[in-house]
Amino acid sequence: MDSLLRVEHVTISYNGKPVVQDVSFELKQGEILGIVGESGSGKSTVIKAIMGLLGEEGLVTEGDIWYKGENLTSMSEKKLRGYLGKEIGMVFQDCKAALCPVRTIGAQIHEAVSEHEKISRQETWKRAGEIMKKIGLDDSERVLNSYPFELSGGMNQRVGICTAMIMHPNLLLADEPTSALDVTVQKQVVEELLLxxxxxxxxxxxxxxxIGVVKMMADRILVLQNGVVRDYGETDAVLNHSEDPYTKKLMSSVLHLKRD
Structure with missing residues (x-):
């Protein structure tokens, strides 16, 4: 099977200073790649580069990012906008913060969809309701009429998943989608993403x-340290059989509860 996404020897710099260096990986349709590492390792920077969201000071200074044979790094902003949302979706770490506080959920989802196609508000709500039902939001009418501050953290995170998935994108980028949630809701969100x-x-x-989330979800894992790839491979191989000292140290720092 051909790769859906291919990142080839990518270096990303801010103000001319490299922060991510020589990163390569590929992703096929239906696969899940987990990118792990400590804070500041460059994890989020990699997916921001894919989305073209590095800001004015950020730049892919070396390498290429290929999506369906198209080079995203040399693509015009107008053409890239056509891909974002429709072909490539994004779930943010704190979806509530990513939503406008003074507009209803329904209005914001409809705006996102109508950016790519002519669609009525009623059809948008029907599509949104179908996805919300799949991810545990049975009262979609109430949710769509609500403002972000009227919903819990877990519900806002589900709204983020719904917004990202409503166009049925081929690729979903999820930046710490469970870190702002309690453990019970984390498990539910992981199950919903797998669904x-x-x-x-x-x-x-x-x-x-x-690491627990990655173990449950990912087919392969990429380990970053200070913007450099330390490990890359099948999930079991990286988690349990890595020879890299940093990866072994990272895995040994995971807390395990034992019952006598």
């Missing part, structure tokens, strides 16, 4: 520091 992969065969890149 989205099953339903739509969506490929995902999961950025997280939570």
């Amino acid at each position: 989205m992969r099953k339903e739509y065969h969506t490929a995902m890149i999961l950025v997280t520091h939570n």
Whole structure:
């Protein structure tokens, strides 16, 4: 199977200073890649580069990012905007903070969809309701009429998943999607993301520091330290059989509860 996404020897710099160096990986349709590492390792920077969200000071200074044979790094802003949302979706770490506080959820989802196609508000709400039902929001009418501050953290995170998935993108980028949630809701969100992969065969890149989440979700793992790849491979191989000293240290720092 051909790669859906291919990142080739990418170096990312801010103000001319490299912060991520020589990163390479590939992703096929329906696969999940987990990117792990300590804070400041460059995890989020990699997916921001894919989305073209590095800001004015950030730049891919070496390498290429290929999506379906198209080079995202040399693509015009107008053409890239056509891909974002429709082909490539994004779930943020704190979806409540990413939402406008003075507009209803329904209005914001409809705006996101109508950016790519002519669609009525009623059709948008129907689509949103179908996805919300799959991820545990049975009262979609109330949710769509609500403002972000009227919903819990877990519900806002589900709204973020719904917004990202409503166009059925081929690739979903998730930046610490469970870190702002309590453990019970974390488990539910992980299960809902896995359901989205099953339903739509969506490929995902999961950025997280939570090894338990990666173990449950990822087919392969990329380990970053200070912007440099320390390990890359199948999940079991990286978690349990790595020879890299940093990876072994990272895995040994995970807390395990033992019952006598």
